[in-house]
Amino acid sequence: MAGTADPVSERRSGSLRAAPTQRRGEALLLLGPCVCYLIVFSVYPLVSSLVRSFEDYDSRRDTWRWIGLGNYRHLFGDQQFWHTVEHTAAFTFGSVALQVVGGVALAFFFNQRLRGATIVRGILILPMLLTPVVVGLMWRALLNPDWGMANWLLAKAGHSNVPWLSDPGTALRTLIMVDTWQWTPFVFIIVFARLQALPTEVFEAGEVDGAGWFQRTRYITMPLLLPAIAFAAIFRSIDAFRTFDLVYGLTNGGPVQATNTLSYQAFQNGFEFQHYGYASAISYVMVIVAAIGLTLLLRFVRVRRVAY
Amino acid sequence: MSLRLLRRCLSYLVLIVIGLVGIAPFAFLLILSFKTRLEVLDVPPSLHLHWATIRENYRTVIHDKGFLTFIRNSVVVTGAATVIALLLGVPAGYAFSRLRFRGSDTWASTILSFRFMPPVAVAIPIYLMIRQLSLANTDWGLILPYVAFSLPLVVWIMIGFFDEIPREIDDAALVDGCTRATVLLRVLLPLVRPGIIVAATFGVIFIWNEFLVGLYIISAQDKQTIPIAAAGLLTTESPIDWNIAATVGVLTVIPILIFSIFVQRYIVRGITSGAVR
Numbered sequence: 310m311a312g313t314a315d316p317v318s319e320r321r322s323g324s325l326r327a328a329p330t331q332r333r334g335e336a337l338l339l340l341g342p343c344v345c346y347l348i349v350f351s352v353y354p355l356v357s358s359l360v361r362s363f364e365d366y367d368s369r370r371d372t373w374r375w376i377g378l379g380n381y382r383h384l385f386g387d388q389q390f391w392h393t394v395e396h397t398a399a400f401t402f403g404s405v406a407l408q409v410v411g412g413v414a415l416a417f418f419f420n421q422r423l424r425g426a427t428i429v430r431g432i433l434i435l436p437m438l439l440t441p442v443v444v445g446l447m448w449r450a451l452l453n454p455d456w457g458m459a460n461w462l463l464a465k466a467g468h469s470n471v472p473w474l475s476d477p478g479t480a481l482r483t484l485i486m487v488d489t490w491q492w493t494p495f496v497f498i499i500v501f502a503r504l505q506a507l508p509t510e511v512f513e514a515g516e517v518d519g520a521g522w523f524q525r526t527r528y529i530t531m532p533l534l535l536p537a538i539a540f541a542a543i544f545r546s547i548d549a550f551r552t553f554d555l556v557y558g559l560t561n562g563g564p565v566q567a568t569n570t571l572s573y574q575a576f577q578n579g580f581e582f583q584h585y586g587y588a589s590a591i592s593y594v595m596v597i598v599a600a601i602g603l604t605l606l607l608r609f610v611r612v613r614r615v616a617y
Numbered sequence: 618m619s620l621r622l623l624r625r626c627l628s629y630l631v632l633i634v635i636g637l638v639g640i641a642p643f644a645f646l647l648i649l650s651f652k653t654r655l656e657v658l659d660v661p662p663s664l665h666l667h668w669a670t671i672r673e674n675y676r677t678v679i680h681d682k683g684f685l686t687f688i689r690n691s692v693v694v695t696g697a698a699t700v701i702a703l704l705l706g707v708p709a710g711y712a713f714s715r716l717r718f719r720g721s722d723t724w725a726s727t728i729l730s731f732r733f734m735p736p737v738a739v740a741i742p743i744y745l746m747i748r749q750l751s752l753a754n755t756d757w758g759l760i761l762p763y764v765a766f767s768l769p770l771v772v773w774i775m776i777g778f779f780d781e782i783p784r785e786i787d788d789a790a791l792v793d794g795c796t797r798a799t800v801l802l803r804v805l806l807p808l809v810r811p812g813i814i815v816a817a818t819f820g821v822i823f824i825w826n827e828f829l830v831g832l833y834i835i836s837a838q839d840k841q842t843i844p845i846a847a848a849g850l851l852t853t854e855s856p857i858d859w860n861i862a863a864t865v866g867v868l869t870v871i872p873i874l875i876f877s878i879f880v881q882r883y884i885v886r887g888i889t890s891g892a893v894r
Contacts, residue, residue: 335712335716335797336712336716336718336721338708339708339709339711339712339716340708340709340712340713340724342704342705342708342709343705343706343708343709343728343768343772344709344724346705346764346765346768347728347731347765347768347769349765350743350761350762350764350765351731351734351739351765351768351769353742353746354738354739354742354743354746355734355738355739355742357742358738358739358741358742361741361742415635418628418631418632418635421628423628423629423632425632426632428636429632429635429636429639431877431878431881432636432639432640433635433639434877434881434884434885435639435640435643435873435874435877436639437884438822438826438873438876438877438884439826439870439873440825440826440828440843440844440847440869440870440873441826441828441844442828442844442847442848442851442869443646443847443866443869443870444642445851446646446847446851446862446863446865446866447642447643447645447646447866448642450642450645450646450649450859450863451641451642451645455658455660456657456658456659456660456662458641458645458662461660461661461662490638490642495888498885498888498889499888499889502885502889503889547733548733550735551735551736551737553735553736553737553829554828554829557829557848558848558851571735572735572736572737575735575737575738576737576740576829579737579740579741580740580741580744580832580833585741585745588737588741589738589741591737592735592737592738592741593738595735595737595738596734596735596738599733599734599735600730602733603730603733606733607726607729
């Protein structure tokens with residue numbers, strides 16, 4: 310879920326000029342509680358994870374032992390880890406690509422007056438709000454090989470049964486499909502809002518100049534939408550990259566690890582096998598990747614401010 | 618003229634298909650929850666509306682599984698965590714928007730970055746921390762980490778909304794002799810009310826659905842929130858009792874459904890507030 314306000318905006322043009330000392334005191338008073346809270350419950354756990362990633366946990370004696378880069382060496386030598394990296398990359402790329410295409414298509418589609426469109430847009434918001442376990446449940450029911458709706462419909466259309474979740478080759482694609490069902494509306498909402506906010510004069514000018522629908526879309530609308538699309542895509546990429554709940558609800562990483570993502574692998578190692586140190590190492594690889602994605606997003610947010 | 622009509626019909630057809638794709642999984646789940654264990658297996662899928670079966674399924678979940686307890690826990694945890702996150706986050710958002718101090722941008726970006734950290738990276742230390750504080754299996758064991766998870770979002774949403782209010786309003790109030798505190802409480806808070814609602818909405822949605830961290834902090838059944846309980850009920854029961862699993866699903870969705878009807882426009886506003894100004 311996303312709140313994506315952008316504070317970098319007009320902070321610099323502030324017209325308030327309080328005395329520096331007074332300002333520092335006020336800032337401390339207003340920010341102190343929030344910052345302290347985050348230090349205890351966000352910074353400390355993150356630092357602790359980093360430290361733990363250099364340690365080995367003995368679950369029988371409940372003790373930690375420093376092993377330096379041991380966990381990382383083990384991790385990078387582990388075939389399963391690289392498979393997981395591959396799945397995570399394929400999942401992230403596949404679902405974000407589909408969601409961007411779908412979201413933009415939906416935005417263009419809803420950019421016309423249709424009766425009942427508001428209701429359908431309301432329906433589209435729902436999947437994003439759902440408890441992930443329930444998303445998994447719904448789709449496991451729909452895709453059930455014996456009595457699920459999906460295979461029954463396919464059979465009626467003359468198609469043979471699809472092993473949605475039971476075949477290693479299709480399971481990851483099924484995961485991408487469900488994620489796309491759930492999150493395409495997110496991209497849609499962002500792109501649609503941008504589309505509706507575009508000044509109509511530009512299009513009228515284009516029309517006067519004799520540009521057809523395709524040309525107007527290609528040379529006027531798309532460039533204007535691009536920042537919003539890129540923003541949504543990066544945002545979704547970071548979220549898709551750390552997908553955990555969908556895997557938990559839908560496939561548990563299977564069959565034969567085919568849908569294991571980094572989050573899920575870290576979760577399993579940590580909570581199921583109690584390999585806290587190893588799990589921390591996996592999650593720290595994720596933190597670094599997420600940080601790179603975030604840098605991209607933040608730079609982009611700033612650039613966008615200048616561009617508009 | 619007829620071409621336009623055809624296009625119009627086609628548009629409505631597409632609209633209906635989009636709506637159906639969006640709602641089909643919900644509908645199928647609802648239908649499953651009306652069936653007996655054996656009727657679930659019907660091919661082609663059948664629709665059964667026997668009041669006795671429906672009542673039996675829902676009674677089993679609400680009564681025998683203690684669903685009301687889960688709702689109570691979810692409401693308490695979500696309510697408390699959201700309120701605390703707002704109490705901490707709204708003043709911080711105000712400070713970032715209005716006060717200029719060294720490194721304020723860096724601080725703000727750092728706070729936002731927590732929103733994007735993979736939850737597994739903090740899940741284990743938080744779990745160990747809560748266990749050490751002897752808060753496992755208590756409401757506070759969930760509230761404390763959930764505040765931290767929703768705080769970055771609240772701060773960022775609030776910065777955006779405070780930024781939208783012209784500074785001249787602060788200046789005018791200050792000139793009139795108000796203190797900074799009164800300006801915030803009496804003048805600005807009423808003006809950023811939509812922002813507070815947006816922030817609260819996103820906090821509620823996030824906390825209501827969270828279960829990765831909660832799953833291990835809470836093991837006692839009478840302290841589980843809805844998603845934690847659902848995770849337990851669904852993994853253990855779904856292979857056999859699909860009708861019961863579906864009923865759990867439906868009962869989990871209903872509160873979200875009702876909530877979303879009221880806050881729909883705030884959700885849209887929250888998602889678009891950053892990307893589209």
